Every structure is written in C-alpha cells, then in structure tokens.
Amino acid sequence: MDLKRIVVAVVALLVVAGLVLGAVSGIFASVARQGLEAAGLETPRAPSTLPASALDPSASGTAGATSPAASAAPSTTAPSTAAPSTAGPDGAVALPAPVLAGTEGQGTVSGAALSDRIRGVKVKDSGGYSGEVRDMRTGAVVFSHRAGSGAIPASTTKLVTAAAALDLLGAEHRFTTSVVAAGKGRVVLVGGGDPYLLEKGSSDQPTRASLSTLARRTATALKADGVRKVSLGYDASLFSGPAWNPTWPGSYGDVASRVSALWVNEGRTTPGGGVLGPREGDPAKDAAKAFASQLEKQGIDVGGVSTARAGKDATRLAAVSSMTLERIVEHVLMTSDNDGAEVLLRQAGVAGGRKGSFADGTAVVAARLKDLGAWTSGTRLVDGSGLSRSTRIPAATLTKLLRVAGEESHPQLRPLITGLPVAGVEGSLATRFGDDESLAGRGVVRGKTGTLSKVHGLAGTITTRDGSVLAYAFLVNDPKNDYNATVWLQRVTAAISTCGCR
Structure with a gap:
C-alpha cells in the first residue's frame, strides 16, 4: 500500500471515529437533558415547562402512538414549530408580533356546541383531565369536565400566588x-x-x-x-x-x-x-x-x-x-419563574399579617381566593411555584380567578391577564402550537403553562372567532404519553379559538 492510500485510510478512520464519538456524546447529553425536561425542570424560557424541542413526536410517538417506550422519554430533536413568516437577514424565521385579535367581547357561546368541539379533539393516550371554560363577560360556565376535582397543577399554581400578592399589595407596590x-x-x-x-x-x-x-x-x-x-x-x-x-x-x-x-x-x-x-x-x-x-x-x-x-x-x-409588583408578576408568569413565585408567596404571607413561611403564605393565598370568590373545594396549596406534587387545584378555581381578574372591579389583578404568554409568540408558549391542528391558536390563545413529569396544564384566556372572550383551564395528570398530552392541550385550545359556537 503506497503512502497516498495510507493517508486516505487514516483520514477515513478518523472521520468515522469522530462521527461515532459525536453521536455517543450527543446521546448522553440528550438523555441527561431529557430527564430534566421531562420533569419540567429545564427550558430556555421558563422553569417547570417543557420546550417544544423536548417533545419530539418521532421519539415520543405522534399523536395517537401506542408505543410504551415512546412515552418514556421525549427526544430533544423536534420538528419546527415556527409560524409562517418572513425570514430575517440572518435567515432566522421571525415570529409574529404579539398582537391579539380585537373584540368587544359581545359574542355568546352555546355550551352544547362548545362541548362538542372540545370533545371532538381526539389525541390517543393524552390522559384524563380536570377542565372548565367560563365566559369572561357573564361568568357562565360553558364547559365542565371534572372541573371540581383537585389536580396537580404544576406551574399554573403561579396564577393563584400572584393573585394573592396583587390583591394584598396592589399592582404599583415596590419592595x-x-x-x-x-x-x-x-x-x-x-x-x-x-x-x-x-x-x-x-x-x-x-x-x-x-x-x-x-x-x-x-x-x-x-x-x-x-x-x-x-x-x-x-x-x-x-x-x-x-x-x-x-x-x-x-x-x-x-x-x-x-x-x-x-x-x-x-x-x-x-x-x-x-x-x-x-x-x-x-x-x-x-x-x-x-x-x-x-x-x-x-x-x-x-x-x-x-x-x-x-x-x-x-x-x-x-x-x-x-x-413594580405588576412588572414582577408579569415576568413571573411569562417566564414561569419558580424563584420569583416563591418570593411572592412569602410576600403574600407577610402582607396578610402572618410570617413569611410556606405555611403562612399558602394560608393567606387560600384566604384571598375565598375572598375573591375563586375558591373551590378540592384546592390544596403547599407551595407558590407549583413544583410540589402535593398541591391540588381544580380547573374551576383557575377559571373563576381569571374571570375575576378580568372584571373592572378588580383592576389590581389585571397583570394576571397581561402577563399570560401568547401562543407561538412569547414566553413559555413561544415554541408551542406548531402542528396543523393547533396553528389557529397562535396569536390568539393566551395561557400559563404547567409541566412536571406526567403533569401538563394550560390555563388562560381565549378570544374566539365569533367574538367571545373565554377563561379556560385544562389540567392533565398521569397521561400515558407526555407528548400527546401537550398536543391535546394545544389542539383543544386552538379549537376553542376558532369557535363559532352559537
């Protein structure tokens, strides 16, 4: 074998070795990251919420997959979720501006029609849920499914924590x-x-x-x-x-x-x-x-x-x-900041005349929910961020609270609405709503995410196509397939947003 052939052979071996080492290191990094992301503990934008990159349908099983292995650990490679838009000078696809559809909120919703639309969203192995949809204008419940049953809420807990702090201290308060x-x-x-x-x-x-x-x-x-x-x-x-x-x-x-x-x-x-x-x-x-x-x-x-x-x-x-507390709350909700939420829990406890402990903070939050008319039996608060699996919040508690936050009589609670991420645009929802059946929700659905391992939730507001403004909450616990649970949440809220449910 001459020198030229030897050099070629050595280079080829080095290339193969590099590819193998790269693949192995990538696998180890992926596995480590999957564990954190599956538990909702790492995401580029928000604590305790999963980014789209952690939810790969090719690994977890597309909506309707039945492979047990598929639901065990999502891959870190996901299909693009970017909305159709114009590429910037660097070739990156720009997300749409966070502009919501305008409405006077005078539309009316038929509960039967809305229920048919929600129940028509079928995603296999997405799990059972506590869910409710409430008309923001009238307060009427237009959809309910186990809405009074306490569910692990994950980071949707931050809504009740922030509400108590705002109600006690006011939106302009500073520390x-x-x-x-x-x-x-x-x-x-x-x-x-x-x-x-x-x-x-x-x-x-x-x-x-x-x-x-x-x-x-x-x-x-x-x-x-x-x-x-x-x-x-x-x-x-x-x-x-x-x-x-x-x-x-x-x-x-x-x-x-x-x-x-x-x-x-x-x-x-x-x-x-x-x-x-x-x-x-x-x-x-x-x-x-x-x-x-x-x-x-x-x-x-x-x-x-x-x-x-x-x-x-x-x-x-x-x-x-x-x-200001208004800006702090908006940041906590937009990024799903665990640390900020736990400080707000302590501040609520102190503002309520008690000590700044977990127990005192949660007791004060519970009392404020009752005073606001947002309490539902089955609610049990243990922390302020939703990291605890011992916390239980029914969907009805969240929709009641969101409806109160939208009332003119409670302007101090308005940051609960303005701080909600917009689907496909910002915060913990920036990379969500990417498949064909959920694209309609981009720029229209606003929601606070909640994710731990085997826990997925979304609660917020939706302006429907026919002019209704709705508060919603869906809390999924113990799904057979984590990816499919998030797909269902996105598709069901997108379906609500396109509602002509008269």
Missing part, C-alpha cells in the same frame, strides 16, 4: 432593600424580599434594583458623615423558614433556590446562566458579601460581614426599590 446605621462604624443590609435584585446595575434591565446602586448611595451617605470604614451586618428576617419546601425532591436543587428575603441574581451562582444551574447554599450571606465588594469599590473599607437584626428605629442611610 425595598435598604442599609441602616447600627452604631458607630457599623451598618446593616436589610433584605426587603425583592425577587429580582441584581448585584450590578444593568442597562439591559434598568428597572431592576441593584447592590451596586445601593452601595454608591450608601457610600455617599457614609462619606458625608466622615465614615470610611465599617463592619457589615445583614438581616434577612422578613421571611421565616424553612427555606426549602419539604415536599420538593432534593434533585430540584439546581432549579430552585433556597427562599430568602435577601438575595442577588435569584440565589444563582452563575448570573444569567438560565434556569438550570447551581444555587447558593446561603443566598443572604452571598448577597452581603457581594454588597461588601460593591462598597469597597466605592472607597468604603468593610472590616467584616455577619448576620444581624436591624433595629426598628435604626436610621436609614440608603435604599433601592424593586420593579
């Missing part, structure tokens, strides 16, 4: 992080439960409060008093324990932070690192250290950092305020 004097040469950083406090101010997120801004203001106040060296205490006592919900499995440690009234970057060790990633073991202490670093950049020498309790009459040196 304050402050620094107070605690004697000669000592200051205390006091956490106010701002879920989106940043370490460093950012031009990309100008409405968010930051420790860098707080440090600059604090340094200015200290220097005015001739102080250039301090010891630093930090107070996160606004919320009480436990910081970790006992019904959450330990494996959620990379998708949920230990709840604290004082943290930066939502307690994540890698800011902007996405949903999945390591979390701080002590978020308050981490925030205090970050603040000390920012103070030193402002010319203040920090001699030590320790826990403390700020006195009730302590002099405030500086403070920064969060985004």
